[in-house]
Amino acid sequence: MAGCTTTKVKSAAPAMIVQAAPDSKGLLIQPDVQLSLVTASGMHAVRADWSQAAQANLAAAIANDLKGRSHPFEVMDPAASMEGRTGQLLRLNEVVGQSIFIFEYGKPKLPTKKKKFDWTLGEGTQVLRAQTGADYALFVTCRGTYATAGRKLFSFGAMFLLMDVPLGQQKVQASLVDLRTGRLVWFNVATAGSGTDIRTPDGARDLTHSLLKGLPF
Amino acid sequence: MIGWPYRAPRLFGAFVLTAVLASAGPPAWAAAPADLELRPPNLKPAPKSVEAGMWDDSDRAEAHTRIAAELDTDPALQAYVRGVFCKIAADYCGEARVYVLDRPFLNATCFPNGYVEVWSGLLLRAQTEGQLAYVVGHEVSHFARNHSLSKWNHDKTTRDVATVLTVGVQAGAMFGMVKVAQSGAPNSRQMIDDISDMAQNLNDLIYLGAMAHIMAYSREHENEADRLGFQRAVAAGYEKSTGPDMWTGTIAESRASDFAAVRKADVRASIYRTHPLDQDRIDALKAQGGVVAAPDIDARKRYRAAIRGHLGSWLKDDLRRRDDGQTLFLIDRLSEVGEDFGVLQFYRGEAYRQRRHDGDAPLALAAYKTAVGYPDAPVAAWRELGEALRRAGDKPAAAEAFETYLAKAPDAEDRWLVEASLKTVKGA
Amino acid sequence: MKTISTASAFVLLALSLIGCGGGTLDGVSPGPMAMGDKHHLTLTRRWADVSPILPQRSKKVRVLSVDGPWLNRVYVARGLQPGEGMLKRQDKEHPVPSFHADMAPTELVEFATDSVSAMGYMRVETSKLRPARFGAADGLRFDLAAKTESGLEVQGTAQMAVAGKKLYVILYLAPAEHYYAATLPDVEEMMRSAS
Numbered sequence: 001m002a003g004c005t006t007t008k009v010k011s012a013a014p015a016m017i018v019q020a021a022p023d024s025k026g027l028l029i030q031p032d033v034q035l036s037l038v039t040a041s042g043m044h045a046v047r048a049d050w051s052q053a054a055q056a057n058l059a060a061a062i063a064n065d066l067k068g069r070s071h072p073f074e075v076m077d078p079a080a081s082m083e084g085r086t087g088q089l090l091r092l093n094e095v096v097g098q099s100i101f102i103f104e105y106g107k108p109k110l111p112t113k114k115k116k117f118d119w120t121l122g123e124g125t126q127v128l129r130a131q132t133g134a135d136y137a138l139f140v141t142c143r144g145t146y147a148t149a150g151r152k153l154f155s156f157g158a159m160f161l162l163m164d165v166p167l168g169q170q171k172v173q174a175s176l177v178d179l180r181t182g183r184l185v186w187f188n189v190a191t192a193g194s195g196t197d198i199r200t201p202d203g204a205r206d207l208t209h210s211l212l213k214g215l216p217f
Numbered sequence: 218m219i220g221w222p223y224r225a226p227r228l229f230g231a232f233v234l235t236a237v238l239a240s241a242g243p244p245a246w247a248a249a250p251a252d253l254e255l256r257p258p259n260l261k262p263a264p265k266s267v268e269a270g271m272w273d274d275s276d277r278a279e280a281h282t283r284i285a286a287e288l289d290t291d292p293a294l295q296a297y298v299r300g301v302f303c304k305i306a307a308d309y310c311g312e313a314r315v316y317v318l319d320r321p322f323l324n325a326t327c328f329p330n331g332y333v334e335v336w337s338g339l340l341l342r343a344q345t346e347g348q349l350a351y352v353v354g355h356e357v358s359h360f361a362r363n364h365s366l367s368k369w370n371h372d373k374t375t376r377d378v379a380t381v382l383t384v385g386v387q388a389g390a391m392f393g394m395v396k397v398a399q400s401g402a403p404n405s406r407q408m409i410d411d412i413s414d415m416a417q418n419l420n421d422l423i424y425l426g427a428m429a430h431i432m433a434y435s436r437e438h439e440n441e442a443d444r445l446g447f448q449r450a451v452a453a454g455y456e457k458s459t460g461p462d463m464w465t466g467t468i469a470e471s472r473a474s475d476f477a478a479v480r481k482a483d484v485r486a487s488i489y490r491t492h493p494l495d496q497d498r499i500d501a502l503k504a505q506g507g508v509v510a511a512p513d514i515d516a517r518k519r520y521r522a523a524i525r526g527h528l529g530s531w532l533k534d535d536l537r538r539r540d541d542g543q544t545l546f547l548i549d550r551l552s553e554v555g556e557d558f559g560v561l562q563f564y565r566g567e568a569y570r571q572r573r574h575d576g577d578a579p580l581a582l583a584a585y586k587t588a589v590g591y592p593d594a595p596v597a598a599w600r601e602l603g604e605a606l607r608r609a610g611d612k613p614a615a616a617e618a619f620e621t622y623l624a625k626a627p628d629a630e631d632r633w634l635v636e637a638s639l640k641t642v643k644g645a
Numbered sequence: 646m647k648t649i650s651t652a653s654a655f656v657l658l659a660l661s662l663i664g665c666g667g668g669t670l671d672g673v674s675p676g677p678m679a680m681g682d683k684h685h686l687t688l689t690r691r692w693a694d695v696s697p698i699l700p701q702r703s704k705k706v707r708v709l710s711v712d713g714p715w716l717n718r719v720y721v722a723r724g725l726q727p728g729e730g731m732l733k734r735q736d737k738e739h740p741v742p743s744f745h746a747d748m749a750p751t752e753l754v755e756f757a758t759d760s761v762s763a764m765g766y767m768r769v770e771t772s773k774l775r776p777a778r779f780g781a782a783d784g785l786r787f788d789l790a791a792k793t794e795s796g797l798e799v800q801g802t803a804q805m806a807v808a809g810k811k812l813y814v815i816l817y818l819a820p821a822e823h824y825y826a827a828t829l830p831d832v833e834e835m836m837r838s839a840s
Contacts, residue, residue, distance in 0.1 A: 048273030049264050082284045082796070088822045091797040095820065099713040110693045111672030112711045119712070122823020182823065286767035286792035476738045537762060539740045570752075573745065604749045630774050634750045634785075 020136055020217045026066060026073035027134035027179070029090075031058045033142040035170065035199070050146070050199050057204030058142060058172070064205075065212050066138075074132055085127045092121055093139055097175065100187060121182040129179040136185075136217055137177045144170025144198065170198050172211050186216055255361045259312050268329065275328035282316055282334070289317040289337065289527075297523050298335050298349075304453045305350045306357040321534040323467065325352055327360035340524055341531040341547065342470070345516040347455030348463045354453075355446030355460075362445070364438040443498055447505055458510040460502040465509060466550070473546035475572070517554045528557060529595060532564040541572035559594030562587040566601055581605050589618075596626045600635055603642075612642040670694055673709060680813060680839060681705070681723030684780065687838035689831050692719070701764070703733045717828050719835070722814035731760045731814065744812045750785055753805050757816060758789070766791040766799060766818070779806030779813060780840030789818070800825040804836040815839060 033055040037047055059075075066073050078090050096119055103110045104117065128137060176186040190211040197203040262268035282288055289295065298317050303310035312331040322338040335353065343349035447460045474480045503509070521528075528551070535544045548565050552558065566584035569577040585602035588594040603618035619639040623632065671694040677685045692709040695718070699708050702720065709719040722731055730743040742759035745752075758769045769791040777784040784806030791799045801818040817832040819825040 048269045051273070079280060085822075087284070087796070088798060088820075091793075091795055092820055092822045092824075094795070095715045095793075095797060099715055103713050108698060109669040110695075110710070110713060111669050112691055112693045114669070120823065122827070124822050281795070284796045286794060286796050478738050537759065600751065604751070608747070630772060631751055631754075633776070634774065638749070 020071065022070065024071060024135035024217070025133055026071050026217060027128060027132050027137040028062060028066060028073055028075045029137060029139045030075060030077050031055055031062065031140035031142055031172075032078070033058060035142075035144045035146065037146055054142065054144070054170075054198045054204065057198055057201050058140065058208060060201065061204040061208035062138070062140060062212070065208055066217075069215075069217060071217055074134065076132070085124060086131070089121055089124055089128060092124075093175075093177075096121060096184070097139070097141060097173065100175075100184075101173070104187075105189065117184070117187065119184045119187075121177055121184070123182055125177060125179040125182040135179055137179055138174060138215075138217070139177065140172060140174045140211075142170060142172045142198070144192070170196070170207065172198075172207055174211050174215070176215060176217060186214070188212075188214065255308075256363055258308055262329075272330045275330040275332055278328065279314065279316075279330070279332040282318065282332075285318075287319045289319050291317075291527070294524070294527060298340070301346060301350050302333060302335075302353055302357075305354040305449050306361075309357065309360070319530075319534060321531070321538055323352075325356045327356045329360070329363075337527065337531050337534065340527070341535065342463075342466065343520065344462065344466070344512045344550070345456070345459070345520045346523070347450060347459040347516065348512070349520070350453060350455050351446055351450045351459035351463055353446075354449035355442045357449065358442040358445035359438065362438075362441060364442070440498065440501060443502055444505060447502055447507055451506070456510075456513060456516065457506055458508045458512065461499045461507045461509045462512055464499050464502075470543050470546050473542050475540050475542035479540070514554065518556065521554050521556060525557065529560045529564070532560070533567075536564070536567060536571055539571070541568040544568045557593060559588050559591030559598070562591070563595050563598040563601070566598070566605070570601065570605070578605065578608060582609055589621075596622065596629075599625060600629075600631070603635070603638065607638065607642050612644070615642045670697065678721075679723070680721060681811070682809065684724070684808070684813060684840065686721070686815070686835045686840075689834045701732055703729060703731060705729065706731050711828055712824070716824050717819040718817070719832060720814065720816040720818075722812060722816075724809075724811035724813060726811055730756075731816075732763055746807075746810050748807075753785060753807070753812070754787060756812075757787075757803050757805060757814065761789065761791060761801070761816070761818070765794065767794060768792050777804050777806070777836070778840070779804070779808060782806045782808040784813075786836070790821075791818070798822070802829070802832065802836075804839065806839075813839070 033051050035047055035050040035054050037050075063073075063075065081087060081090060100119055102108075103113060125137070129135065170192040171189060172192075173189045174187070175184050177183070178185045188211055190207055192198060192203065192207045196206050198207050262272050295315070295317055299315040302313060302315050306313065309331065313327075313333050314331060315333045315335065317340070318334055318336050320336040320338060321341075322336055323342050324334070324336040325339050326334045328334075333353075333356075335349075339352055340349065343352065443460060450459050451457060472480055499509070524531075532544065532548065535547065538544070545565065545568050548561050548568065552561050562584045566581045566588060569581035569584060582602070582605040585598055585605055588598040589602055599618050599622035603615045603622060606612075606615035606618055616639055619635050619642070622629070622635055623639070626632070629635070673688060673692045673694055675688050675690055678688050679685050690711075692711060693713075694707060695710040695714050696702065696706070696708045699714055699718075702708055703725075705723050705725055707721045707723065708714065709721065711717050720731060725731070725744045727746045728743050730741040732741045734741045741763055742756050744756055748756065754771055754774065758771055761769045769789060771787045771789055774785065774787045777786040784804055786802070786804050789799075789801035789803060791801065793799060798821040799818055800821045801816065803814065803816040805812065805814050807813075815832070815836050817825075817829070819828065
């Protein structure tokens with residue numbers, strides 16, 4: 001099952017990724033991270049300490065990565081922004097992300113979306129633009145599991161959450177949204193291999209590097 | 218979690234959820250459980266502990282509730298319920314965050330992090346503030362005695378002593394669910410079914426995750442919570458019949474179900490998958506000094522005054538469960554107070570109208586007729602009376618009812634529909 | 646922020662059954678689409694038939710979408726008979742909202758809103774109740790507002806008519822933010838053309 005999902009960058013115009021103008025400003029939405037321990041019997045235990053560590057590491061790694069791109073950016077805490085139109089956009093982003101996972105990376109394809117990567121949050125993102133002055137927003141979600149050492153594990157495959165996360169892996173998803181139009185101009189999923197542990201700053205840095213390599217920002 | 222006298226509608230097949238269990242090492246804050254050792258106020262869990270994981274899940278559930286559609290936003294009601302909580306749990310009042318959720322099931326829960334939920338289904342079923350306080354006190358006692366944690370520490374479903382168990386907020390816990398069922402935890406399979414049923418109905422996986430921490434209370438824990446909850450209620454000055462009356466009422470409601478399977482099921486299984494409700498528990502409360510008594514009418518009136526504004530919408534929500542026998546039972550009991558007949562009779566009519574059993578149509582008609590005689594009848598009662606009369610063939614009376622509706626609700630959205638109905642009964 | 650709807654989770658289950666490299670959902674081309682008996686409507690664009698991934702719906706109901714059912718969904722109920730509903734009944738103790746031949750128009754609206762609640766939406770409300778035609782039969786149109794469990798606002802519109810003692814429904818739901826308006830013109834044309 002796990003092998004069915006490939007890690008692929010999806011972008012709005014695969015042949016021509018339009019690089020963001022040098023002075024465009026970014027809005028980094030703090031990453032949503034959840035890491036679990038999976039036991040031999042197949043139970044998941046969400047670990048608060050791991051999730052928090054990974055969140056902090058990823059947030060720092062992403063921020064550093066963005067700093068290196070010479071675009072100004074600001075950071076938004078989604079938990080503090082759930083009211084009003086912004087709150088609706090954040091909730092919508094989550095639903096769009098779910099839909100992308102199921103239909104772009106999952107098994108059934110939508111015949112209405114065969115040709116291109118065509119997803120949007122709609123014109124409402126201009127509210128975020130007006131609020132923050134940002135031209136692009138970067139949303140990041142991470143799900144991962146760690147297996148207990150030396151145990152034979154079941155494979156849950158596509159039954160695990162939204163992200164088809166084979167056991168013992170961490171998967172990070174990023175989407176870049178053009179706040180002028182609301183369109184998702186770039187989307188990527190990166191999977192951490194066995195040498196990478198995002199609970200450590202180095203691991204988070206490595207995974208972030210893979211994740212954001214082709215980011216046109 | 219208390220439980221509820223009927224199962225939430227099952228929208229999907231059996232769903233997947235979590236299992237609970239074992240952790241290595243002693244709990245981070247409790248010593249070996251002494252008899253009345255209570256959790257100190259403002260406790261925080263040790264990092265990396267099982268408790269921290271439970272807190273994290275509870276934190277997520279709370280964050281989710283704060284933005285959820287079912288959060289009841291009436292500040293007066295929130296203040297009232299919070300006030301009752303603080304009367305019954307003064308020791309934890311400062312750290313608790315109390316939320317009222319519009320969910321038509323009898324439930325209240327104190328999560329390990331101090332996040333407290335009280336559901337509208339409980340507020341509808343409590344007959345007095347004392348009964349509400351008792352149920353909250355019962356839940357607070359689970360919290361005060363760390364029952365969810367000790368359950369974790371004592372259960373073992375796997376030979377792997379290093380594993381900890383938690384709530385599956387993820388879909389991939391199907392195998393975990395099977396393990397729970399095999400674990401021998403009391404009524405574990407039914408427990409998972411109940412959680413998943415409710416969550417499916419509520420479409421709330423986040424909630425599912427956190428709730429699973431709480432669900433698996435043992436019989437001993439339920440007895441202890443009954444005992445301690447009763448003590449809290451009495452200490453706060455409430456009447457001694459709170460506990461027994463609450464549970465007696467719940468059993469009676471179960472027996473009033475439209476569904477044979479619910480009525481006949483062992484009350485233990487149908488109401489309290491994980492915490493059986495039976496005469497033993499009621500007897501235990503009586504032994505403590507509790508009494509079964511018809512609740513004091515003044516106490517009932519006082520409580521009614523606190524929830525009056527929500528009575529109609531909660532009954533409407535209860536109808537969505539589609540067990541009209543039980544809704545009618547509740548309405549009968551609510552009617553004993555002698556107030557709010559306009560609202561109560563209207564919803565009686567709605568229950569019969571929805572149920573559509575043989576003989577229900579004239580009962581609906583009678584109820585609507587009674588309702589409109591009271592000043593608090595919702596204006597829709599006139600429209601429904603008109604429809605019921607039309608069905609019964611009494612055209613002139615139907616016309617009069619429709620005309621009254623149109624006069625009372627000139628801006629009603631369904632005006633043109635009622636005008637069309639009026640035309641048909643006038644023979645125009 | 647971490648809401649995962651039960652529907653999504655169920656889809657994951659369904660996905661795992663479809664298998665690796667599994668297929669594409671059926672497309673429905675523009676043009677006439679059958680609605681049961683001699684009734685039909687006209688589609689003005691290509692839709693995806695997402696019925697297989699929403700197993701909760703009853704067999705007489707077809708669900709169409711463009712961007713997946715969490716971003717837009719159109720239920721087409723093709724002649725429900727008395728006792729039938731838009732959703733499948735799981736067991737005896739859990740009835741689902743069902744159609745009855747003697748329902749008053751307000752009860753038909755109630756049937757629709759009850760069904761939407763039973764699908765998992767919260768705080769379902771209707772507005773702008775107005776008449777509509779369904780071929781030779783009188784029908785109803787109305788708009789809806791609801792929320793998902795996580796608080797995402799959803800808007801909808803519905804058309805219902807009883808013809809030959811059967812109920813025909815076209816019910817559209819989509820997030821209020823962008824998505825409802827984006828496909829509304831196509832849905833309006835479906836409803837206008839239904840007969």
